[in-house]
Amino acid sequence: MPDATSTALRICPLCEATCGLTLTLAGTRVTGARGDRQDVFSAGFVCPKGASFGEVDADPDRLRTPLVRTDGELREATWTEAFDHIAARIRPLVEEYGPNAVGIVLGNPNVHTMAGALYPPLLIGALRTRNLFTASTLDQMPKHVSSGLLFGDPFAIPVPDLDRTTHLLILGANPLESNGSLCTAPDFPGRLKALRRRGGTLTVVDPRRTRTAALADRHIALRPGTDALFLAALAHTLFDEGLTDLGALAAHVEGVADVREALRDFTPEAVADACDLDAATLREVARELAAAPSAAVYGRMGSSTVEHGTLANWLVDVLNVLTGNLDRPGGALFPLSATAPAPRPAGPGKGFALGRWRSRVSGHPEAKGEFPTAALAEEIETPGEGRIRAVISIAANPVLSAPDGRRLDAALGGLDFMVSVDPYLNETTRHADVVLPPPPPSQSAHFDFAFNGFAIRNQARYTPAAVPLEDGRMDECEIHARLILAVSGMHGASPSAVDDLAVDSALAKAVAQEHSPLHGGDPQEQARLLAGRTGPERRLDLMLRLGPYDLILEDLLRAPHGIDLGPLRPRLPQVLKTRSGRVELLPQPLAADLPRLRAALASRRDGLVLVGRRHLRSNNSWLHNVPSLTGGSNRCTLQVHPADADRLGLADGKPARISSVGGALEVEVEVTDAVRAGVVSLPHGWGHDRPGARLTVAAERPGVNVNQLLDGSLLDPLSGTAVLNGFPVDVTPVP
Ligand SMILES: Nc1nc2c(c(=O)[nH]1)N[C@H]1C(S)=C(S)[C@@H](COP(=O)(O)OP(=O)(O)OC[C@H]3O[C@@H](n4cnc5c(=O)[nH]c(N)nc54)[C@H](O)[C@@H]3O)O[C@H]1N2
Numbered sequence: 001m002p003d004a005t006s007t008a009l010r011i012c013p014l015c016e017a018t019c020g021l022t023l024t025l026a027g028t029r030v031t032g033a034r035g036d037r038q039d040v041f042s043a044g045f046v047c048p049k050g051a052s053f054g055e056v057d058a059d060p061d062r063l064r065t066p067l068v069r070t071d072g073e074l075r076e077a078t079w080t081e082a083f084d085h086i087a088a089r090i091r092p093l094v095e096e097y098g099p100n101a102v103g104i105v106l107g108n109p110n111v112h113t114m115a116g117a118l119y120p121p122l123l124i125g126a127l128r129t130r131n132l133f134t135a136s137t138l139d140q141m142p143k144h145v146s147s148g149l150l151f152g153d154p155f156a157i158p159v160p161d162l163d164r165t166t167h168l169l170i171l172g173a174n175p176l177e178s179n180g181s182l183c184t185a186p187d188f189p190g191r192l193k194a195l196r197r198r199g200g201t202l203t204v205v206d207p208r209r210t211r212t213a214a215l216a217d218r219h220i221a222l223r224p225g226t227d228a229l230f231l232a233a234l235a236h237t238l239f240d241e242g243l244t245d246l247g248a249l250a251a252h253v254e255g256v257a258d259v260r261e262a263l264r265d266f267t268p269e270a271v272a273d274a275c276d277l278d279a280a281t282l283r284e285v286a287r288e289l290a291a292a293p294s295a296a297v298y299g300r301m302g303s304s305t306v307e308h309g310t311l312a313n314w315l316v317d318v319l320n321v322l323t324g325n326l327d328r329p330g331g332a333l334f335p336l337s338a339t340a341p342a343p344r345p346a347g348p349g350k351g352f353a354l355g356r357w358r359s360r361v362s363g364h365p366e367a368k369g370e371f372p373t374a375a376l377a378e379e380i381e382t383p384g385e386g387r388i389r390a391v392i393s394i395a396a397n398p399v400l401s402a403p404d405g406r407r408l409d410a411a412l413g414g415l416d417f418m419v420s421v422d423p424y425l426n427e428t429t430r431h432a433d434v435v436l437p438p439p440p441p442s443q444s445a446h447f448d449f450a451f452n453g454f455a456i457r458n459q460a461r462y463t464p465a466a467v468p469l470e471d472g473r474m475d476e477c478e479i480h481a482r483l484i485l486a487v488s489g490m491h492g493a494s495p496s497a498v499d500d501l502a503v504d505s506a507l508a509k510a511v512a513q514e515h516s517p518l519h520g521g522d523p524q525e526q527a528r529l530l531a532g533r534t535g536p537e538r539r540l541d542l543m544l545r546l547g548p549y550d551l552i553l554e555d556l557l558r559a560p561h562g563i564d565l566g567p568l569r570p571r572l573p574q575v576l577k578t579r580s581g582r583v584e585l586l587p588q589p590l591a592a593d594l595p596r597l598r599a600a601l602a603s604r605r606d607g608l609v610l611v612g613r614r615h616l617r618s619n620n621s622w623l624h625n626v627p628s629l630t631g632g633s634n635r636c637t638l639q640v641h642p643a644d645a646d647r648l649g650l651a652d653g654k655p656a657r658i659s660s661v662g663g664a665l666e667v668e669v670e671v672t673d674a675v676r677a678g679v680v681s682l683p684h685g686w687g688h689d690r691p692g693a694r695l696t697v698a699a700e701r702p703g704v705n706v707n708q709l710l711d712g713s714l715l716d717p718l719s720g721t722a723v724l725n726g727f728p729v730d731v732t733p734v735p
């Protein structure tokens with residue numbers, strides 16, 4: 001092993017901020033990571049997670065070879081054995097029981113890998129199963145549904161123009177811990193401070209006094225689950241006080257008067273009690289929003305994974321529209337990434353449909369082609385035609401991330417067959433018959449297909465693998481490609497066939513499209529032009545060529561610190577794909593959900609409710625195995641307000657029993673006035689105490705799985721998103 005030291009660049013895959021890192025290498029070992037000061041977007045920013053890249057990368061518990069179950073036991077196997085096994089087991093199930101017998105489960109890290117962006121759509125296409133479950137229904141599906149209905153495109157998600165706005169209203173997001181979400185902005189904390197420094201105003205709506213709230217001019221600690229009411233009252237006030245001003249937007253929006261009418265009952269006075277706020281505060285917030293020279297309303301997890309998540313997400317953009325801030329600098333703008341298809345001319349589109357089919361057991365409507373992950377267990381357990389008999393899970397740990405892990409755990413244990421693409425043997429993958437481990441991130445190339453589309457600045461950066469693939473490793477793109485071949489009856493074909501197919505079909509489409517830069521070209525000749533040493537590189541090259549910036553892969557390779565493509569620019573009406581070709585401000589499915597919100601006006605709850613929280617040094621369920629990120633005091637504590645602690649007889653550092661519909665847990669209490677009264681907080685992603693997992697460090701301090709409190713029945717009905725925030729719980733001291 002050569003011990004010469006060198007450096008290499010790698011975009012950080014550990015959160016949505018996508019910081020450029022400079023890795024220090026000793027031979028092929030990553031010995032350090034710091035922010036790349038020349039990165040065109042992150043300019044040297046790094047957080048403790050990124051700085052621990054080397055330890056994350058070198059975790060000794062990462063699997064090095066595939067595992068295949070034989071005689072009930074998972075044993076190390078060769079790649080050939082693993083894919084042979086998959087091909088032999090999946091095809092007969094599909095042939096006997098049909099495509100829906102295979103469920104696909106996609107977890108969060110898919111948005112942090114090139115493989116996760118490029119191959120799952122092909123896998124879904126190859127299997128033609130309707131049983132698709134992803135982390136979106138534990139997260140941002142309400143935003144997709146709202147954008148689908150408002151703009152005709154579920155991926156047309158406006159992001160706050162952080163660097164130019166003068167007024168930012170944040171609901172249910174805590175970027176000082178999360179580093180931002182659906183708003184890719186390296187150094188989000190620094191950008192918020194810069195907003196304040198240039199005289200702008202920051203308002204944070206959160207039942208906890210988070211580090212983000214502590215930075216704000218105003219912190220509004222509303223009762224959890226009431227954001228939709230809060231936002232409806234702001235919109236009502238804008239109408240009521242004559243403060244709406246759509247400006248240039250007016251030409252592109254329909255339904256303003258309908259929204260006014262639909263929100264008539266939601267006066268500040270009517271919602272105040274449910275939100276547990278003063279009506280005067282609500283009016284003030286609305287007036288400030290209207291008066292600001294530019295403003296953006298931005299909501300995330302705390303306003304998404306709640307009972308009225310889709311309505312809340314819709315109202316966020318209704319406010320951006322009513323104040324004329326949608327699609328204008330300083331407001332909320334639509335990014336345009338380098339790999340987005342070149343914009344088609346403005347005009348009516350196909351619109352967005354919900355509920356085109358329904359889930360078998362509970363009849364949940366599909367949203368964006370997905371069923372609620374909260375309904376995965378019942379689709380496996382319930383006998384009958386269309387039952388899920390095999391699961392392919394990729395970068396997903398739903399046993400911890402989704403409601404009622406115990407039930408899902410049992411359901412996965414009863415499958416005929418399961419494949420997991422995952423670097424760890426954990427709570428979920430321990431049920432797999434075949435585990436296919438991707439290499440550590442230093443050995444993978446990276447391009448942010450997903451997050452560039454949600455970034456506050458248009459830019460493109462590509463980092464090839466920092467170190468070569470270790471012997472016996474397989475690139476994750478190749479794993480995905482071989483998996484597709486194995487399940488689709490093409491087992492044994494070259495994985496490049498999958499990329500060739502993707503290239504050919506994209507080119508066939510492009511040459512026929514008048515607005516495509518390759519319109520009228522010869523597809524075969526275009527395919528030959530593609531550069532790239534690997535299938536995924538060729539596909540990236542093609543996407544760049546089909547994209548809006550006249551870029552090719554070579555441009556990115558020549559600019560290792562990235563290419564800045566400038567600040568976000570207005571994109572209306574081109575971005576719209578609604579049937580009307582306009583922003584449809586009151587889509588029918590949302591109007592039809594308003595009576596449910598109206599009913600919530602009356603149902604003031606006085607019991608305790610639970611909300612989650614994130615920690616800067618963690619990432620959902622899978623970073624608890626890295627010592628440098630897990631040291632220090634216990635983080636999996638139940639935060640309780642002092643008044644509640646007194647009332648319930650709970651003491652700091654002592655155990656409490658918390659229960660809800662899905663079960664009960666015993667957990668250490670942390671008394672703190674950072675949570676408002678009536679609210680307790682417990683983080684997710686913990687509960688690493690199941691046998692058969694291989695997470696040595698995490699198992700030493702397993703914590704408890706907050707999602708065991710849920711039974712999967714509480715959903716935002718329009719999006720099928722689980723209610724993970726603001727659900728009722730009981731807490732009692734443990735004697
Ligand atoms: N109560 C509660 N529950 C929540 C949330 C909450 O706030 N509260 N948050 C929800 C949200 S927003 C999300 S996104 C989900 C996340 O939940 P999941 O979708 O389950 O995602 P993770 O826990 O991040 O990681 C899933 C798996 O990815 C694997 N992995 C890591 N890196 C890679 C890689 O490079 N390739 C592959 N193939 N696998 C990899 C990990 O080993 C892990 O097994 O949890 C949701 N659950």
Ligand SMILES: Nc1nc2c(c(=O)[nH]1)N[C@H]1C(S)=C(S)[C@@H](COP(=O)(O)OP(=O)(O)OC[C@H]3O[C@@H](n4cnc5c(=O)[nH]c(N)nc54)[C@H](O)[C@@H]3O)O[C@H]1N2
Binds near residue numbers: 223614620
């Ligand atoms: N360090 C770290 N970073 C992460 C992750 C991680 O696990 N750790 N996960 C990544 C993922 S997958 C995602 S999706 C993003 C999420 O990014 P964010 O949405 O910024 O993350 P959260 O910290 O969950 O912030 C949600 C906030 O909503 C508040 N809240 C709860 N209920 C309500 C409510 O009803 N109304 C309002 N207004 N607020 C409420 C909570 O108190 C919390 O502060 O973070 C990403 N980044």
Ligand code: SF4
Binds near residue numbers: 013048
């Ligand atoms: S903020 Fe996110 S992307 Fe940046 S270094 Fe930290 S974990 Fe990595």
Ligand SMILES: [Mo]
Binds near residue numbers: 108135139
């Ligand atoms: Mo997420």
